């Protein structure tokens with residue numbers, strides 16, 4: 376890690392979402408959502424399909440404007456960060472590389488446009504288990520390989536914050552274990568991890584803190600142990616908090 380990175384690191388970077396709202400036409404996708412994600416913690420952002428997770432993350436990453444509220448990274452909007460990829464590494468559903476590009480070229484282009492040392496490209500390809508297939512065109516990648524490439528891109532700038540939307544999507548058991556360990560290690564080194572998912576068991580394995588979103592609103596938040604207290608599983612706690620009935 377660079378010295379500047381180490382300094383930011385000691386302080387830790389906080390994600391602060393406050394009274395956020397977003398509408399798509401007449402539908403409310405995000406309704407007065409507030410939560411924080413703290414350094415040294417994996418924060419699980421958990422909710423079913425259509426709950427509003429991606430809409431929230433897109434605003435956090437400066438891809439959409441909110442109808443109201445703020446989404447800040449250490450007090451600043453994403454678009455106001457000096458070198459965003461060096462502060463925030465993100466994996467978003469459907470925001471992949473150009474399919475005709477070779478994986479290594481995609482990462483090299485990202486590194487160059489963010490003034491990230493070229494050596495990081497080889498390092499993240501290695502880390503993501505893609506070194507042997509780095510020269511393949513991305514369109515030939517399997518879903519899991521594409522996911523690994525997305526995570527490699529997120530790690531490129533050695534960011535203080537990782538924001539990952541459904542990172543285990545398409546990964547095999549070994550890949551899932553790799554992501555889990557990566558996120559745990561990342562948080563253990565004092566950095567901030569926001570993990571968005573609809574997978575309850577997977578989130579329960581990885582997260583320290585939880586933010587539960589349901590129909591655009593926060594249904595519960597707090598340390599995992601507090602959310603699940605008195606329930607046999609996170610799934611049971613989720614259904615109790617949201618008032619939905621389990622399919623089982």
Ligand SMILES: Nc1ncnc2c1ncn2[C@@H]1O[C@H](COP(=O)(O)OP(=O)(O)OP(=O)(O)O)[C@@H](O)[C@H]1O
Pocket residue numbers: 399400402403404422423424425426427428429430431468573
């Ligand atoms: N671009 C869009 N135009 C219209 N409606 C949208 C758009 N994006 C999201 N929505 C709607 O907003 C709501 C929240 O969607 P969002 O994608 O944020 O949920 P999510 O929790 O990320 O779900 P998923 O896990 O399925 O991605 C849903 O009802 C969805 O249909």
